[in-house]
Amino acid sequence: MNDSEREHQQVGSDLRLEGLHGSLADPAMASMNFLNEVAIRYPDAISFAAGRPLEDFFDFDEVHRYVDVFVAHLRQERSMNEAEAKRTVLQYGRTKGIIHDLVSRQLAVDEGINVTSDSIVVTVGCQEAMFLVLRALRADARDVVLAISPTYVGLAGAARLVDCPVWPVRSGPTGIDFDDLTAQATAARSAGLRPRALYVIPDAANPTGISLDLETRRKLLSAAAVEDLLLLEDNAYGVFAGKARIPSLKTLDTQRRVVRLGSFAKTVLPGARVGYVVADQRVAEGDGSGQVSLFADHLSTIKSMLTVNTAPLAQAVIGGALLDNGHSLLAANHREIELYQRNLRLMLKGLESRFGTSAAGDPQVTWNTPSGGFFLTLTVPFEADDVLLERSAKDYGVLWTPMSHFYAGNGGSHQIRLSLSQLDPQSIESGLDRLSALVKYCS
Amino acid sequence: MNDSEREHQQVGSDLRLEGLHGSLADPAMASMNFLNEVAIRYPDAISFAAGRPLEDFFDFDEVHRYVDVFVAHLRQERSMNEAEAKRTVLQYGRTKGIIHDLVSRQLAVDEGINVTSDSIVVTVGCQEAMFLVLRALRADARDVVLAISPTYVGLAGAARLVDCPVWPVRSGPTGIDFDDLTAQATAARSAGLRPRALYVIPDAANPTGISLDLETRRKLLSAAAVEDLLLLEDNAYGVFAGKARIPSLKTLDTQRRVVRLGSFAKTVLPGARVGYVVADQRVAEGDGSGQVSLFADHLSTIKSMLTVNTAPLAQAVIGGALLDNGHSLLAANHREIELYQRNLRLMLKGLESRFGTSAAGDPQVTWNTPSGGFFLTLTVPFEADDVLLERSAKDYGVLWTPMSHFYAGNGGSHQIRLSLSQLDPQSIESGLDRLSALVKYCS
Structure with a gap:
């Protein structure tokens, strides 16, 4: 410690903001x-x-009952004894979660999305899901993500934590300005950067309220293939998007272009802080072995270093709500x-x-x-x-x-x-x- | 997308590990x-x-009861009406947590630590607490942390996520080799690096089981002052350290050198995933205003970009357990x-x-x-x-x-x-x- 540092300490602070x-x-x-x-x-x-959900129907007894419903499910459908059920809900749990199968069924029932449950990682809200994906994709200083502007502030926040620049793409009248998308991706590549993904909220977007029409969604999937971008589909509000619901990007995705980010905060209970990410992309190991792993498993590895697992007890509440409503968030809401x-x-x-x-x-x-x-x-x-x-x-x-x-x-x-x-x-x-x-x- | 990238896609993977x-x-x-x-x-x-805690006493009814105890506390001690209590436990919550006052009392009752509750951030287990601190301290490529070796793998994992090197310090016969500590800090500075903190588990350490004696703890606090290091005290096992309990580093800390990392996973319930960090350090704003803020508030800002808040429902379980045991984890265990x-x-x-x-x-x-x-x-x-x-x-x-x-x-x-x-x-x-x-x- 030098003299100026010693002096600094004496004026009454322990750290300096510019050192953080x-x-x-x-x-x-x-x-x-x-x-x-x-x-x-x-x-x-x-x-x-x-931007919080309605609280009118929140109920403590209902929350307790959801846990009980989930525990009954473990015993009846998964043939667990009492000790196993307790271990599943109250002990340290599987990093990728304990309600992945129920989430997978909800996606099938409500949206016609068919993904295996092992491509799902249950997260501490959608915010952790965004962090996991951005941490994985920000490999070095060349990696950037694109985002439809205006952008949900949570995406910008998670990107800041991994020092990942977010390049805005104009939304224009249809919700996506495709010329600007091409221009931004091209400009990034010309600058020696790697645009990895485009973040978009296709349904009832936060902040604008806009939903993309079906043609725009199809065009977006094509554009993502041409530009070799993943699409980070944040779909926290799709359940509330209105009667004429349009297929989600993940529903339309036939090439594993879409990483789906989801949340149960708006649809079941904010106080449980449970979200998820669907990441069915295949990852080549790169050791020449020809081995291929699931992107979800790599996100799980990051999660193991970040939060270890999502509170199984909180997952049990969400699991119970899904079971109680035939795996449908539309029904639940x-x-x-x-x-x-x-x-x-x-x-x-x-x-x-x-x-x-x-x-x-x-x-x-x-x-x-x-x-x-x-x-x-x-x-x-x-x-x-x-x-x-x-x-x-x-x-x-x-x-x-x-x-x-x-x-x-x-x-x-x-x-x-x-x-x-x-x-x-x-x-x-x-x-x-x-x-x-x-x-x-x-x- | 160039030709080699196109070809890569056709062989059946979507991403490559070396690009993550x-x-x-x-x-x-x-x-x-x-x-x-x-x-x-x-x-x-x-x-x-x-390394999991004993499951013998886990009980679903007890978990429900803890939530009820916490809710009763909100109504009686904090004068909340039913709607306010529901909002506190079931809605989005305060980023720094809703049981910070109870954690502060537990630290006073069990350990004689006196910190204000606003210097506490409730986290998703101790793992998130480690991430928050390391993310804050890893400002640029010069920042490194020291850790007593052998080191809990969770610390190494969190450091990896922020690309922060961990420099091992030998433990030696007393648990800390002070010569090596000085040598490592000096070597880091000579290499143009900034050693920011030393990570240590003073009580019943994972993995060794060693507890530091009182003299070693006092010497460590002095050494940290000389080297201008924060001490990251991980104290997940202190409650179980045996009858002749020795004051924790934070108990002995008179100069805000110690950032205390804690967990309720071992002492109450792993399935709730609740931990905390005590960060009472003062941070100078650096804009010449002379303004000073709490390190805890900066960790809270990072948390707002990472997990938004720790499931209030899970916090309620821990809060109820603390209330039920006179704020003592020794009593609870x-x-x-x-x-x-x-x-x-x-x-x-x-x-x-x-x-x-x-x-x-x-x-x-x-x-x-x-x-x-x-x-x-x-x-x-x-x-x-x-x-x-x-x-x-x-x-x-x-x-x-x-x-x-x-x-x-x-x-x-x-x-x-x-x-x-x-x-x-x-x-x-x-x-x-x-x-x-x-x-x-x-x-």
Whole structure:
């Protein structure tokens, strides 16, 4: 230790931020903290910001019962005795999970996806799934991932932890600008980089609410083959995407191009923190042996160094819920789907009645019309930044999310993400009145 | 995509191992897989290999009851109504956790550690805690950590995920060779590197079973100050370390040198996957503002990008167990402590009766005498490698762990880790008989 270090210690700090990993000094982190902190400071504001699922049907007895249902399944369907069932749910468990077979059946029942259960790794939410895939793909400084912009902040966060640059691809009117996709992949290769994958939320995307149509999905699978990209399909909201559900990318995938990232946080219980990744890609060992392994097994190896396994007890809750609903999340969520759809209708109607009648030539407030999900996008004729959000919370009692947070600060300055998942008809009406007053003030 | 890449695809693989992160091609991973796989192939062998806690007292009703106890606590002690209690346990939760106050009280009650609860981050087992700390400290290619060798494999795994070299420090007769510690730190600095921390398990270490005496602990804290190292104290087994418990490093720490890593997997329930890190270090913001933040808050930021939060439902189980036992893990484990101590006595006695009487000059089998914990070290007059383990399992029906796995392949060739946590008197006697037969064959 030299003198300057000794002196530094004496002024009362033990570490310095610039000596810690770069992710911690990232301005995006400070901005996410700001969003959380505004929500805490204005608890009485009506929130179009929270992306959490409805809590109305949460129930402790139901949670206990799900565990019991799963344990009964272990004893009856898997012929376990009491000691084996206890060991499975309460002891250290299999790294890839204990409900992989139930997840595989859910994917078959709800989406027509046929993957073997050994290509599934059960994870600590979808966030860990993203980390596992990005850690595997970021082999050295040449590796980058592409992501449809605006992008879910969790993807950007996981990428930061493995120092992996995220190259944005424009979404355009259909949800994917294919010219930009080609341009970005080409530019990355020209710079000596390796674009490994494209991250996309095809159904009821966070933050925009957009779903890709079937033609765009097929075109995306072709483009991924041409550019030799994996597609990282995040599908946390597909169950809520509306009646005219479109096949997921993994459903359409015939060439193992798609790594599917999933979550039970929105569809069963956030408090269990269970997600999964489907990774049926074959990996050549590269030792000339001709041996081929499953990508899922390599993700499992990474998981063994990261969290060892996903709490088997938490998996048991999700497993019980799947068993109780014939392996269908659509069935498990019939009440929630109805309420989210009602909220969406009320939001669209409420926006129309407040902003649909401006005289031609007036600055317009416009919005998209998602078929389902938790979110929609509002475009306003003024800058909707963090400063305005603070004023909106303080003076108008309404919270929302500046879309610029999902563009890494490089776009979306006049857009707002509106979330509808935790509202009731009364709060939607009052919230939109408050938003309308804010818009009048700004225009 | 070029021609060779196209051709590669046609031979039936989608990815190549050499294109994935280096941790996946690490020989240490293959060797850990071998250990697991041997145990699966010989299910009838008596196992001195498993490091899992005793399962005898696991009980589903007890787990449900712990959740109920925690919920009652939220309502009575934290004045929550039903909706707030449900939101706390079943919804997305605070990144740093919901049982931080109970963990802080446990540390005070059992160990006399006084830290505020905001310096605690509740994690997905101790493994995630190690990752968070190593990710924070590995800022660039200069950062390395030191670790007492032999080292718990989980530390090496987490370090691999952030490409952080681990420099071994010899343990020597007292558990730490201070000359080697100074030599390694000096060598690292001379090579332009920054040794950031030293990883150590002071109580009933995995894999050796050694506990550091009080003088060694005090000397270690001084050495850490001189070398400006953080001490990463992993204390998963302290509760089981025996009657003459010695203050932990964090108990003795007056200068915030110690980052404490903890786990409830051994002391409450592995199936909940709950651990924690105590990080009360002050971090200077480095923008000249003089602002100081808590290291725990930076670890929380990393966690928000990795797993978002630790399943609140799983935390509720641990919280209930702490509440039910007056915040004491010693109290919660009185039956387990007794059984592990009995097993240790039987192991030491059984080793003495089988190997204590060789004639002078004969090749000796020797062992250490831990005061508690799950492990002890056997030294044998032959190479105890994976090949011998396979033969031991197949021909002698007994499993153990080659100590070389904990030396990154660079030491411990004649040592064996014996685990005692899951045995009963009968299996200890039979297991030692089998081990004795193996030793006779090898000598």
